[in-house]
Amino acid sequence: MGVISDFLKGLGVTGGTMLRTITGREMVTTQYPKERRHKPQRFHGRHVLNRYPDGMEKCIGCELCAGACPADCIYVRGMDNDPHDPVSPGERYGYVYEINMLRCIFCGLCVEACPTEAITMTHLFEFSTTNREDAIYTRKELLMDAEGNVPHMFPDDPLIDTDELLTADGWVRATAPAGSASYEGVQMWQPTPGPASWDPEPSQDEIDARSEPSDG
């Protein structure tokens, strides 16, 4: 009787799964705030506006990110640098920089568009707010300070992991500025005087080997 053997086979599947779950060999649930899943290197999280090692802002107020944004969520206004006290190494700097996180689709096109690698994405994804104004991130929230620390809107939130804010999007590092993977192994372009302050870009294989896949 095909029906009965199929019926017993189905009971076997559920029963077997139950035994595996009870003995702890199989479980798809992650107890989220307590345990966190490993995020892939190229995770698209919250944006951050970077600075050069000497403390200069990387953003030159060119508005290419705003132009590239498919969701129209970025608003930038540039302003001329004061020649005696420049904010960025270029002619202009991002005087107003706002990202509406309610509109952002985290596609990363702004990161690709940026000629100076001023905007990158971090691994932080917990930034729910209770009112719409808080969801519009400005320079105050986006720009990292001179020591390289990234501000968080709710620094007292027990859920936040500030290390995530310092983990940049690896894909961008591997391909920027020309958007080509042939830049692997080449030292990044750095428009400041002196030698580059960081290591050459690793290849994707090296990145994969470095990030330990903790949850498969």
Add this chain to the structure above:
Amino acid sequence: MTWAEAGIIVLRVVLVFALLLGATIINVWAERKVVADMQSRIGPSRAGPWGILQTVADGLKLFFKESVTPRKAELGTFLLAPFLAVLPAFLIFMMVPFGAPFTIGGEEVILQGADLNIGLLFILAMSSMAVYAVVLAGWSSGSKYPLLGGVRATAQAISYEAAMGLAMVAVVMFTATQGDGGTLSLAEIVARQDGTWAGFIPRWNLFPQIVAFVIFMIAIVAETNRAPFDLVEAEQEIVGGFHTEYSGMRFAMFFLAEYVNIFSMSAIAATLFLGGWNGPTWEGTLPAFVSAILPTIWFLAKTYLVVFVFFWLRATLPRLRYDQLMSLGWKRLIPAALTWIVVSSVAMGVRQFGLPWS
């Protein structure tokens, strides 16, 4: 009737009521936990240790919610239906003996709501009553999906009631050969399953009546409107079926009735086929109170075994189509039950009177 006797009756009823409510709290939680395990999930884990207070939390929430009444509802029937669902569910369990009788202060206490000599008929009558609740709830809601659920309930319940009754007939006939004359009292049916065959096989009706057991199991799953026979409340097809328009405490009563029904029906399956509260008590070697409480533990263990099968089926099988449900009921189960009655009565006759030509 003395005051002591009246007190014992009240005590028994309260005991049954408390047992059923407690069992429901455990059952709802256990079902969610078992189904979660079968899907590699965790299930309720927040309220209390292992989430065991989840049902209490849900119940409290439902208690404080508004009970909405649709404008087109037939108010009288609409309000009556939830009570009509709960009442038979509790009354069915009144017939089930859930422990060995014991003597306290010279009075014998039977652990059973009431020992009717027509216990099985009463059970059949009450489980038919439960259908009225579903049908009336569906009809009086004044809404199309509940009506569809109610209409489905009528045909489904009648079909599977017949198979359930016929499976019970086979058991009653077999029980009659096990003692002095036939009986419909569940206490007597349990008493006749005491002991063993050949020293090690328990004298449960399960072994000689295995076909009746399978038919009975299928029928009670359909009778309690559980997956895979939950066409009455099929939420993917007809929203919530008969309880679509019910909310708050009125919905909670349907919910309670469903889980009490599962427990009652499982208890009846355990009583009729798995020997009820029979089991080794090791009297003399164990402390007296442990021996006194062991039959109840055996009964609960057997009942929960059947309840677990309910959960297991729900986690495994997809819902039947309506014509499949009908053809399984009328073309498979009822002929199988009738054939089994003939086969087992011939076998019992041969055992009792010998072959007709010898």
